[in-house]
Amino acid sequence: MKRRFVRMALVACVVLVSMIVMPAVAQIGSPYVYRGQVGDHPVDVVLQTLENGGIGGYWFDRVERVSVPLEKSPYRPDRPMLINLLPDKSDGALPFASLALAPMTLGDETVSGRWVDLRTRQERLISLRRFAHLLLDQQGEFDTHIVLPLNDAHFYFEAHVRKTRGEYAGGMYRIVVHDVRDGAVVQNLEVDAPFYWGETVHFTDFNGDGYVDFYLEHAQGRQHYLYMAADGAYRRFAPLDDLARSGTLRYGRRAKEPVLHRPESGVDYGSRMERWDIYRFSGPERIEKVGSLDTEFGTL
């Protein structure tokens, strides 16, 4: 009897201590999409809890048509919250505005507060309503369009995502490319990729032409889409799909940086060396191997 009590007490103790510690280390939560007004601007705001008890996401202004990241901030349910807006995600970027939100809990039907320009101190009222909850576990159910988090000079991208209750993952079925200058639809891309929130679409400029490109993470391998300036549209680019299927790809982070490809056969575990093939775009739509590089593990 005594042993049973001690065991029960210890279990209760572990549960109690976990309850105290857990809020501080809560895991990344599923995103909530809020829609509404900031002053006279319609906006979309995506909010989600992050590791270490944080909250973050991004903000899309449908008049200015820019998407900006929200600075990771402490999440304090039912207490006022301050969340800064950053011009981009670079280290040391200074916020330009702040959201001073009235006490709320993520998932609430409505969110209100003030948008404050940090330079001029000009304020606008925030009034948002919950629009979608992109819950990716089996209970989740949604069928909606979301603006993807990208701050680009030419385009913004809206994705149609859908999930029915009971499915293990949702799907992304269409990407609508909009002109950032006037919001006009540039292209409707029919796609079919599993939707894993931030892991589905990855943006980068593959060929250094100044236009953002992207790939979709797909069970059958990455699907690369390259912006073809001559057509004014995105097209599938099979050579990068092929490279991704046969090894590991590293895309250039800056314009004119090469694409690196490590073939599956290019790893020598005995000597801890790996071979990377260097590819360059010889034209906006042509890629060719220009050399190879032998490096120790982890140096690239």
Next chain:
Amino acid sequence: MKNMAVVLCMLMAAVPAAADEQVFRGRIGTENIEMVLQSGNALYEGVYMYERHRTPIALNPRIINRFVDYGIDELDEQGLPRARFVFRRPVFSRQVFADRRNGAASGPDVTGKWHDYRDGRAVDFELTLMSYVSHDEIVSDGPMELLQQASTPEHFFRIPIHREGQRIERILVLSKASGEQVQSLILPQPACYGGIRTLRIGEGGTPEVTGRFSNCPRYQLDYDAASGQFSVQTVNAAP
């Protein structure tokens, strides 16, 4: 055995999330400042004060996972970001004290830029670690009197810390006008330590000493404008 299990459980539950305080002195441009950063579970918060103005300024809590060019905002009276400290070369470790003694460290421990959001001004700042307080150790280059984030229009507060375990026995009241200590308030029973927020401003602007747990005594510091003195009123005694 039964009692031991219950006591063990109570002790574990009573351990607060580890939070450390680092006390710095330094300058923004040519202005001398004092800063306290309080950190625990990647959450950083703090307070700083210009030596000349003697009004504590709250720093907005941030979650910081990477020590690369990160920033902490100071808040204005409305609780909105007014300026940002962007830290470069941050050294928050207590190892600094040993390194200084053996000559391995010199100069400021933290450098960076202070950016004023309103006019875009950027001013260099530098800080030197003076004290380090953790739940099991206090390392300090002088008497440890921790600046409190909360203040009243005329006074600010410090709490003397003498030993590990951090039970608070006194509250020091200082004048914003002169910087002089005007009172040392002895608490009837030691209060629970809450770092830079051991003392808070309650309803009606009255300073209060509270604790995070129900077994912490609670006090209210009533101010008598005629005498210019605070008196300690017990709200809840320790059980």
